[in-house]
Amino acid sequence: MEKESNSFFDKVYEVANQIPYGKVTSYGAIAKYLGAVRSARIVGYAMNCSHNKHIPAHRVVNRKGLLTGKHHFAGTNLMQQLLENEGIEIVDNQIQNFETVFWDPSNEL
DNA sequence: TGGTTGACTAAGT
DNA sequence: CACTTAGCCAACC
Numbered sequence: 001m002e003k004e005s006n007s008f009f010d011k012v013y014e015v016a017n018q019i020p021y022g023k024v025t026s027y028g029a030i031a032k033y034l035g036a037v038r039s040a041r042i043v044g045y046a047m048n049c050s051h052n053k054h055i056p057a058h059r060v061v062n063r064k065g066l067l068t069g070k071h072h073f074a075g076t077n078l079m080q081q082l083l084e085n086e087g088i089e090i091v092d093n094q095i096q097n098f099e100t101v102f103w104d105p106s107n108e109l
Numbered sequence: 110t111g112g113t114t115g116a117c118t119a120a121g122t
Numbered sequence: 123c124a125c126t127t128a129g130c131c132a133a134c135c
Contacts (some may be wrong), residue, residue, distance in 0.1 A: 006114030008132060027117055037118085038130045044116035045133065062117065114134080122126075 007037065009046040016108050019059045022086040023103035024095060033105040035058070043095045048072065058082040066096030 015030045027043040036042070043060075047069060050057045058079045062068045070079035070093060080090045089096040 032115085036131080039132070040117040041115055041130070042117090042132045045114085047116055047133095049133090050116095057116080060116075063119095067116090072116055112135090115132105117130090118128105119130105120126105120128085122124105 003060065008034070008036070008042055009049060012043050012046040013050065013053050013055050015109075016047070016057065016060060017057045018105065018109065019056060019103055020108075022088065022101065023102050024059045024061055024065070024083065024088065024098075025105060026041045026061060026065075028063050029102075029104050029106065031058070037073060044069065056082075059086075065095035065102075067093045067095070 011034050012030055015033055019025055028040040031037050031040040034043075035059075047055065047057045047060055050065070057069065058073070058077045060069070067079050067083075067090065070077065072078045077096060080093065083090055083095070088101050095101060
């Protein structure tokens with residue numbers, strides 16, 4: 001039951017799990033919370049393996065609020081469907097009112 | 110052990 | 123204002 005996650009990935013998973021319902025965040029925000037703003041790419045890389053974990057990766061988008069990683073989901077618009085199911089409006093793969101639904105772990109945690 | 114990759118971000122053209 | 127280039131850093135082969 002070791003929760004000591006030495007890997008950067010596991011740290012990302014913990015933060016992603018703390019994303020509240022109906023909210024989204026960016027890779028850079030998670031990286032910033034982990035103290036590695038420049039490792040935003042690593043966060044996205046970690047999400048690549050999130051399928052094995054129970055991580056709401058659909059709540060994590062890039063800084064522009066664009067669903068860049070939707071291609072990695074099962075369906076074509078599965079990621080968008082999940083977000084819309086949480087009350088988030090998405091048009092052209094871009095989150096509307098991004099600032100409204102944006103959740104910054106560094107600010108909330 | 111070393112080199113490539115990538116669900117990013119910021120800056121430049 | 124939109125596209126291009128460069129820097130970043132950890133995991134993967």
